[in-house]
Amino acid sequence: MAQIVERKRKSGSTAYVAQINIRRNGKWAHRESRTFDKHSSAAAWYEKRMKEIKAAGDDLSAIKSKDRTLAAAIDRYTTESSKKIGKTKAQVLRSIREYDIASMP
Template sequence: MASITERARKGGRKAYLVQIIRRSFDNYRESQTFDNRKDAEKWAKKREAEIDLAIAEGRDIRGPQPGKETLGDATDKYVRWSPFSGQICGVAKLAC
């Protein structure tokens, strides 16, 4: 269950901090801040559903989200599919 805490910003405006904690999954913790409570509740509900689905499917919830590729993933893909693959190349391309 997500917890939503009302906080005051510098100018006195309200902000809502959402914290999601999953103790059953190696104390996983995630947080996000919103300007209004409605958006905070909507995000918390959506994100908790995503986390629960990932745990049920056995996926790592700390990894990249489906459809989102990290820079490391892109670099690995480039090295694998590079036209220089299998050849000796410079330091910038590691050892293709």
């Protein structure tokens, strides 16, 4: 089951939350959601994720993130961020990636 829900932010702007909820044998097998500024972006993400989930078939563990380290999260943030990252923030993120804690699962 999936849906795109419109909601108001604190600032008064509209956000669109794409939610994917999958039940298997009466239990939640997979749940995820993401928030977008545009309905079209939410719909595109939803379509992409549903294709990935259908390709995985019954093995839903294959679609869950395997690389859950702080360094991976920083890399993903810097590559997928829709907003421009300033020089100072970029340097701080690079510095954090070099600490030992960044490579821990």
